Amino acid sequence: MPSTEHIIELAYLIATALFILSLKWLSSPSTARRGVRAGEIGMFLAIAGTLLHHSIVDYKWIAIALVLGSIIGVPLGMVQMTAVPQRTALSHAFGAFCVTLVGTAEFYLRTPAIPRMLMSVLSMEVILGSLTFTGSLMAAGKLQEVLPQRPITYKGQNIVNLSLLAIAIGLAGDLVIHPGHVHMFPVVLGIALLFGVMMIVPIGGADMPTVISLLNSYAGLSAAAMGFVLDSKLLIIAGALDGASGFILSVNMSKAMNRSFSNVLFGAFGQEQASGTAQKQQRPVRSATPEEAAAILSAANKVVIVPGYGMAVAQAQHKVRELFDALTKRGVDVKFGIHPVAGRMPGHMNVLLAEADIPYDKLLDMDEINSDFPQTDVALVIGANDVTNPAARTDTASPIYGMPILDVDKARTVMVIKRSMSPGFAGIDNPLYYLDKTLMLFGDAKSFVGDIVRELGGGGHR
Amino acid sequence: MSSDLFTSLYVFMLAAFIGFEVIRRVSPLLHTPLMSLTNALDAIAVVGAIILAGEHKTTLSTVLGTLAIVAATSNVVGGFLITDRMLGMFKASRTQKPRP
DSSP: OOOHHHHHHHHHHHHHHHHHHHHHHTTSTTTHHHHHHHHHHHHHHHHHHHHTOTTOOOOHHHHHHHHHHHHHHHHHHSOOGGGHHHHHHHHHHHHHHHHHHHHHHHHHHHTTOOOHHHHHHHHHHHHHHHHHHHHHHHHHHHHTTSSOOSOOOOTTHHHHHHHHHHHHHHHHHHHHHOTTOTTHHHHHHHHHHHHHHHHHTTOOGGGHHHHHHHHHHHHHHHHHHHHHHHTOHHHHHHHHHHHHHHHHHHHHHHHHTTOOHHHHHHTOOSOOOOOTTTTOOOOOOOBOOHHHHHHHHHHOSEEEEEEOHHHHHTTOHHHHHHHHHHHHHTTOEEEEEEOTTSSSSTTHHHHHHHHTTOOGGGEEEHHHHGGGGGGOSEEEEESOOGGGOTHHHHOTTSTTTTOOOOOGGGSSEEEEEESSSOOOTTOOOOGGGGSTTEEEEESOHHHHHHHHHHHHHSSOOO | OHHHHHHHHHHHHHHHHHHHHHHHTSOGGGHHHHHHHHHHHHGGGHHHHHHHHHHOOOHHHHHHHHHHHHHHHHHHHHHHHHHHHHHHHOOOGGGSOOOO
16 A cells, blocks of 8 residues: 555656646647646646645645635636736746745744755745745736836946845845844845846836746746755756746847847846937838728738737737738738737737637748748738837847847838837837838728728729 | 755756757747746645645744745636637637638
């Protein structure tokens, strides 16, 4: 007869295997949902196994907390797709909150007889956990627009922030060496919490994809540290997987925004604020009406639509789907070119377009689509700006020089739906708009696309 | 303790390598579901919180453990739910219903 201990360990072992399979199956949309099932079964086994643990003497609070957590979790799982970034930031905060609370409890249970190695890992757990907690709350607030989206910067900000972190680490080091300095623990916690806030203050809305990924990585690492403290292999592995995932996404995002790797690690990005608004020129642009746009689109063989966050803000994705359908019905080959930072988090734009029922095989990554632009008749830019700016390729003085962009300017005709000529988030003028082949379609993305669709459907009898 | 710590470090290192190799293969198409799924899996921290709340060693540890279970459980439930909802939206061309 195996003991309860063995049953629990076996449950954890199976859960670990299922977690890895879960991520493996996520590699393709056809097996991805199986991945979710695997993750759910693994989670169920792990929780069920844990409930058998011999040291549990009272189930009352566990039961209440499980029920309460589920009640909070359901609405968080049912949010609108446009709200997924802030939901994700909030869940990073919850995860980090859990880790910080457990770390704090472990500290007060074991102090002052904490071995140095254990205390080092415990400090890491608590510092990472608490800075991720407040940092993620700040990020969620900015994404939900309850906090100002504009970055707030001041002189010496990086020095202040890094000093805060250094003090927190220094005091934690003191705790490691002198386990009796129990009163230091809340100070370390407080400074780490403060650092989390200060870390996000200078970051603007456009940098959110990187920040969310980075916080994801921190949340994973803090959970792994908790695994070290509790000597739980399952937790170490889950934390390592989450940390690795966040790390890969952070690197992807920073490459897509042309920011260096050390910038990512220290979270010190979004500093250079373009002052390009002052030197804006009054150059002539060509504009077009929905009728003209519809005529050009229906005459095309190959169309690439480049959606940006503006499309999501205008809630235009369903109208874009109608445009996709109308053009596809006329035999036009329509694809979508998606920049990695097109949404507010990695992959966000794909989810928004998939929600609007656009088949995922038409959604192409920047690297996949860029070679197609020279053979493209019309590139239709909806609510995207900086990611189509050819100055990133050619103008070394431009603040976004070197950022990988979608080469829409290589298409035969470019159409840009935009409210007005005002520059984008970074305040950088876009030379794309002044090209001879570019037509500006001024108006709200949703109603303009709707007008084009009406033209295609109504007067379109051949 | 220190030999345990090294075993743990080995486990961490191997898991990180596996994580890199597995997650590198996830298409950028699914990066948002990837993040919400890893977030749900990360909420496995709930097992530590359950033991903490159930052990009933001190009032502080029970309160903190209970709160931690609430936070982690909401991530488990919300994370799996939204990941599944998102993945359900991804359809290939051939399965698309013909529009009237």
